[in-house]
Amino acid sequence: MPTPRTMSALVAQGTGEPSDVLRLETRPVPAPGPGQALIRVKATPIHASDLHVLRGRYGFSPDFPAVGGNMECVGRIEALGPDTGGLRIGERVVVAAVPAVPGPALAGTWQEYLVADRHRILPVPDSLSDSSACQLAVNPLTALLLVTRELDVRQGEWLLQTAAGSTVGRLVIQLARHLGVRTINVVRRRGAVEEIEALGGDEVICTEDEDLVRRVADIAGPSGVRKAVDCVAGPVGAQVSKALAPGGEVVVYGALSTHRQTDPAALTIPLQARSVIYETKTVRGFWLNRWFGTTEPADALHALSEVRDLVTGEALTIPQGRPFPLDRFPEAITLTESPAHGGKPLFVFEDGQAGTDG
Ligand SMILES: NC(=O)c1ccc[n+]([C@@H]2O[C@H](COP(=O)([O-])OP(=O)(O)OC[C@H]3O[C@@H](n4cnc5c(N)ncnc54)[C@H](OP(=O)(O)O)[C@@H]3O)[C@@H](O)[C@H]2O)c1
Known part of the structure; x- marks a missing residue:
């Protein structure tokens, strides 16, 4: 199978009202470096905090232009960099993309592919729905x-x-x-x-x-x-x-x-x-970001696996999210902040391959 080379991403050009600053862009698919995996994203939520980041009113600010969505997603591992023992290509995983504070910037989740650090990746069983899995880590x-x-x-x-x-x-x-x-x-x-x-x-x-x-x-x-x-x-x-x-x-x-x-x-x-x-x-x-910034990666993954087990064991049920394709972002974003909005809006990506340049 040829390597996909381009993908869709929802990118903020700078701080401002999300519907004003976000644009759908075509970007190159990134390559995983040492200790990283390339994830084909299947579903990722829109949290109110994602919108505050875009408004420049949250506890950290990314370098713009920046891919939106700073929290979490579910997907499958598409490729592995060196030093990623324990993970397998094809594995279904949750990515806790919450940037650690203090800590390095992480990739946004509102895109078809992202590279993630192996310490932020947790395998999840197929029995867990995309809606639940993509909301597990926050x-x-x-x-x-x-x-x-x-x-x-x-x-x-x-x-x-x-x-x-x-x-x-x-x-x-x-x-x-x-x-x-x-x-x-x-x-x-x-x-x-x-x-x-x-x-x-x-x-x-x-x-x-x-x-x-x-x-x-x-x-x-x-x-x-x-x-x-x-x-x-x-x-x-x-x-x-x-x-x-x-x-x-x-x-x-x-x-x-x-x-x-x-x-x-x-x-x-x-x-x-x-x-x-x-x-x-x-x-x-x-603040979860500060918790990630002050907790040993192995302890953080352990806490995340505790949550996964509570959810798969049905002690916890995560309210069902409401799926939107990426190009319906204005509607999804408005819904996120509407009173009594019900299920959390989620961006979902169809299975399939990203585009290629040639
Ligand atoms: N510190 C952290 O690390 C951390 C981590 C996770 C979440 N959070 C925060 O936790 C909060 C909840 O997040 P979520 O994703 O669970 O929210 P959510 O599912 O989107 O739900 C929002 C809820 O807040 C209620 N609400 C909204 N504005 C309100 C107001 N002015 N007064 C009283 N209630 C109000 C809504 O009530 P209605 O049903 O009446 O609309 C709704 O029940 C957010 O502030 C989020 O940023 C913080």
């Missing part, structure tokens, strides 16, 4: 790390979380049930409550018509809640901190309430100094 890994490493929530303990209907939120609920942890789940829409209960959320608070702090006190009683994860920030994040028992800890891993703001001064969590000082509460952050 949200499920984040859920696992938040619950079991960052907070070490124990059986019978309460865990309070915001945006419970998000992909991460749904995975946190399932993982909590698996571990015997009880969850208090905050959502912004009444329409989401039943769904979260059906998924196994023990308690649901809807900020549309309920007071978060009062409801947490009613649910948890005098001993209160000591552990929380928040991806909304802003006033909701502050309410979460306020709702915690003295000595409690909230890990902030997202800022959904601030996503469309461009004024850095507005990207805040207005905490009460009294509660932080006199009740010695902790608010700290988690």
